[in-house]
Amino acid sequence: MKKNIFLTGLLILCMVQAWAQNPKKVLIEVFTGASCKYCPAANAHVDSLVAAYPQKVQAIKYQSMPPGYDPMYLDDSADVNRLANYYHPSSFPDGLMNGHRIYPTDITQAQIDSIYAISSSFTLTLSHWFTADYDSVFVKLMIRADVALDFPAGMLHARMAMSEDSIWFFAPPGSNEEKTFYKVLKKMLPDAAGTVLRDHWLQGQLDSVIVSAPMPGTVYDFNNLSINAWVQRDDTKDILQCALSIAHKLPYYVLIDRLNSLQLAPVQCFDSLKFAEFYFTNTGTQPLTSCRLGYAVDTGPYNTKTWTGYLGPGVTTEITIPTTYIGNGMHSIHLRADYPGYQFLFPSRMTAYVNSLSVQQTAILPPLHEYFLNPGFPFPGWAVYNQSKSGTTWKWVNFPMDTTSFLLGALQLRWFIMTGGTVNELYLPAMNVSAKSSLMLTFDMVYASFGDLSHDTLKVLVSSDCGQTWNTVFSGQGSEIFTHTMDQFEWTGWLPDTNTWARHTVELSSFIGSGKLLIKFRAISNYGNDLYLRNIFVGSNLGIKPLTSSAFTIYPNPMHGHGTIEFDVNSGSGLTSGFGFGFTPGSGLLIRIITADGRVVKESRCNVQSGHMKLPLDVSGIEAGVYIVECLSDKEVVRKKVVVSR
Numbered sequence: 001m002k003k004n005i006f007l008t009g010l011l012i013l014c015m016v017q018a019w020a021q022n023p024k025k026v027l028i029e030v031f032t033g034a035s036c037k038y039c040p041a042a043n044a045h046v047d048s049l050v051a052a053y054p055q056k057v058q059a060i061k062y063q064s065m066p067p068g069y070d071p072m073y074l075d076d077s078a079d080v081n082r083l084a085n086y087y088h089p090s091s092f093p094d095g096l097m098n099g100h101r102i103y104p105t106d107i108t109q110a111q112i113d114s115i116y117a118i119s120s121s122f123t124l125t126l127s128h129w130f131t132a133d134y135d136s137v138f139v140k141l142m143i144r145a146d147v148a149l150d151f152p153a154g155m156l157h158a159r160m161a162m163s164e165d166s167i168w169f170f171a172p173p174g175s176n177e178e179k180t181f182y183k184v185l186k187k188m189l190p191d192a193a194g195t196v197l198r199d200h201w202l203q204g205q206l207d208s209v210i211v212s213a214p215m216p217g218t219v220y221d222f223n224n225l226s227i228n229a230w231v232q233r234d235d236t237k238d239i240l241q242c243a244l245s246i247a248h249k250l251p252y253y254v255l256i257d258r259l260n261s262l263q264l265a266p267v268q269c270f271d272s273l274k275f276a277e278f279y280f281t282n283t284g285t286q287p288l289t290s291c292r293l294g295y296a297v298d299t300g301p302y303n304t305k306t307w308t309g310y311l312g313p314g315v316t317t318e319i320t321i322p323t324t325y326i327g328n329g330m331h332s333i334h335l336r337a338d339y340p341g342y343q344f345l346f347p348s349r350m351t352a353y354v355n356s357l358s359v360q361q362t363a364i365l366p367p368l369h370e371y372f373l374n375p376g377f378p379f380p381g382w383a384v385y386n387q388s389k390s391g392t393t394w395k396w397v398n399f400p401m402d403t404t405s406f407l408l409g410a411l412q413l414r415w416f417i418m419t420g421g422t423v424n425e426l427y428l429p430a431m432n433v434s435a436k437s438s439l440m441l442t443f444d445m446v447y448a449s450f451g452d453l454s455h456d457t458l459k460v461l462v463s464s465d466c467g468q469t470w471n472t473v474f475s476g477q478g479s480e481i482f483t484h485t486m487d488q489f490e491w492t493g494w495l496p497d498t499n500t501w502a503r504h505t506v507e508l509s510s511f512i513g514s515g516k517l518l519i520k521f522r523a524i525s526n527y528g529n530d531l532y533l534r535n536i537f538v539g540s541n542l543g544i545k546p547l548t549s550s551a552f553t554i555y556p557n558p559m560h561g562h563g564t565i566e567f568d569v570n571s572g573s574g575l576t577s578g579f580g581f582g583f584t585p586g587s588g589l590l591i592r593i594i595t596a597d598g599r600v601v602k603e604s605r606c607n608v609q610s611g612h613m614k615l616p617l618d619v620s621g622i623e624a625g626v627y628i629v630e631c632l633s634d635k636e637v638v639r640k641k642v643v644v645s646r
Contacts, residue, residue: 024120026057027242029096031089034174035068042093042104056116058244059183075218082192099237124243128227135346141209141229145201155235158209159194162186165224219348252341253284255350262355266385269466276321282311292339328361358383360430363516367539372409381429394426410534418525426521439508444501444535456528464514474506501600558643563617590632
């Protein structure tokens with residue numbers, strides 16, 4: 001009997017020793033962002049620790065919006081915001097090691113080893129699986145108390161997070177040049193609050209948490225989905241133990257090669273989709289013998305074809321999309337890949353792709369005058385081309401002026417977040433200039449330097465053979481196109497002050513006679529600040545109409561502080577008759593004061609009505625000198641010289 005008691009006691013002692021020797025893993029949480037200046041170094045440091053010590057440490061990244069833009073934050077902003085309210089990060093980046101704040105780059109191997117040497121109070125076993133079509137995920141967390149434990153009521157939680165092991169972009173989606181992101185949060189399961197666990201635990205007591213959730217539509221690649229789980233005290237934020245369920249590789253899976261697919265010219269002069277290539281890759285673990293491929297034009301139905309053949313794991317192949325009529329104008333071409341191995345899978349972002357092109361079969365008659373006051377860009381006939389296919393290209397922006405409720409608009413190109421050498425092009429509508437007697441291009445731009453490395457380039461190119469050959473008519477780089485200098489202005493939601501705009505004029509008379517003239521702006525990034533364009537005009541004599549004093553007067557002249565503008569307005573057709581100023585009713589009028597070198601020092605907007613108009617002109621705060629007052633409607637521009645005195 002004594003022997004049996006001794007053996008039983010020895011067995012219990014061995015079990016306690018086994019539980020006590022369960023090491024405490026390290027969970028590193030990082031609040032980071034694609035536009036955070038110091039985040040790349042912090043992310044790289046954490047990633048290196050995870051790669052070096054996979055048995056000891058795991059990580060999860062909370063992509064956050066401030067400062068700057070991050071599309072991955074938008075994928076799960078609700079969970080990230082709730083976690084931020086829970087942890088209260090003080091900066092970006094900010095890190096936590098087992099629930100306690102630490103700057104990410106301050107985490108060391110010695111700290112990880114010291115935590116791992118501590119016996120954990122819990123043992124966790126974590127697993128996850130998906131439904132057959134990958135539209136839902138199931139997670140099972142088994143929790144065993146290795147010692148008797150008591151916690152304050154409601155303070156112990158189990159948290160689980162789905163993360164994507166790696167997400168890759170063609171070009172940096174934010175301003176800090178990162179293109180590949182690791183361990184990115186996709187969804188907290190069931191949410192950021194987690195699941196409340198029991199307060200009292202006996203030694204050896206088991207509990208489980210089982211969660212099911214629909215698959216989020218923000219996944220890039222199903223092969224990269226992992227599940228993190230941890231047990232945490234909410235009163236101290238201490239993480240008592242964590243576990244990882246690694247990604248499952250699908251046997252049959254195919255993704256679109258977005259870099260090589262649809263390498264189309266952004267503008268073409270024929271009305272059919274020709275020679276369009278569809279590249280796809282077998283990313284499953286088994287050879288692929290079939291896959292359904294589809295393409296669609298704009299919002300039309302998908303034309304599908306089942307590819308059959310043999311494609312080994314990791315191998316890419318392509319098909320040519322049949323010649324398809326698409327008509328004149330701007331079009332979006334959509335690609336989709338599904339049913340690999342005749343199996344339906346819930347779509348991920350990399351099983352679909354879209355690119356656009358502009359068909360310029362017909363040409364408009366100049367003048368063309370676009371001030372970008374209205375939404376809907378790209379407008380009919382306009383087109384943009386993003387060489388890296390990152391989605392970051394010419395974008396319409398508009399913001400309220402300080403003094404009125406009217407909006408100003410412009411095109412913005414985010415050079416600040418684009419890799420050096422990235423090319424983005426802006427195409428104007430094709431124009432028939434065969435009957436013009438003179439031809440000019442004018443445009444306003446803003447570009448600020450970003451230190452000595454700002455050597456971004458803006459070019460204007462013209463083609464009279466529908467893009468077969470191009471002639472450079474304007475080229476400026478770095479200091480040649482600076483309008484002012486500043487540390488940075490990469491932030492979205494901001495339009496430059498009006499006194500920073502510069503006017504450029506390009507002579508195009510040598511191209512008169514062309515029935516279809518193409519003009520494009522070509523911007524080449526070299527890590528500089530953002531570029532803004534507006535007030536693009538193509539036509540004769542810059543669209544300026546000579547007006548007599550009875551049609552358009554400004555007084556007193558010279559003036560000091562304030563003056564008055566008087567003119568007559570004709571509406572209806574928008575055409576000038578007699579001495580009237582043409583406009584479309586409701587379009588408004590823009591009044592600008594411009595220096596002799598083309599710099600806009602003040603501008604305002606007002607509503608106008610048909611008939612006689614009398615408007616105040618504020619020149620307070622403007623240095624003495626000679627200026628041009630410009631009145632711009634959606635139909636024409638008129639200018640008059642004024643003198644501002646002291």
